Amino acid sequence: MKTINGSCSGQLPEEDAPFFTDFENWYAIQTMSGCEKRLVTTLQVLLKRIQLYLPARKVIHQIKGEQNIIELPLFPGYIFVYKSISESLDALEKANSMIAFNPVMANGKYLEANKNEMRFLFEVTGGDGVIELSKGIVMENEEVLILEGPLKQLKGKILFIDKRKNKAKVRIKFMNRLLDVSLGLEILSRPSS
Secondary structure, three states: OEEOOOOOOOOOOOOOOOOOOOOOOEEEEEEOOOOHHHHHHHHHHHOOOOOEEOOEEEEEEEEOOEEEEEEEEOOOOEEEEEOOHHHHHHHHHHOOOOOOEEEOEEOOEEOEOOHHHHHHHHHHHOOOOEEOOEEEEEOOOOOEEEEEOHHHHOHHHEEEEEOOOOEEEEEEEEOOEEEEEEEEEEEEEOOOO
16 A cells, blocks of 8 residues: 555644644635645745644545555645634735635634544644544454544544444534544454355
């Protein structure tokens, strides 16, 4: 299985900065799926000292008959901004950016991510902002036993495991919404027929 360097990175804004531990004052900006990295790059160019977060996940994809590990955004169409949501939106509007964007709002105010949800997100993605593959084995009754990885923590929230595609659909509560996220799952062994 090959690892392909994905176009998405979950790392925090300043690569030489220590691991970020403030879990409050994070806001989401919505964009078109596939434009997350462009939006992060644009904001970093417009505002040099901005702190952005684009959490990612590793998944297994078949490419030309070969299994490859790639990185994809954890929440397609969303990036997170620390504190400077108004400044970020103003800069994007003034720059006449060709990237569609909208802040996530509730009752006319920018919606701040819950600090416990952000803490969980930073913990499960680790210092590099990427959720690693979980590893499991298929039991004789066709159930999957998760041995290691982030899915081991999410036992009660796993909705569906696709053993053929090496993915698990997980439901998580984030920013007052229930989101279904597909995470990578490497099957280590299967029972012999």
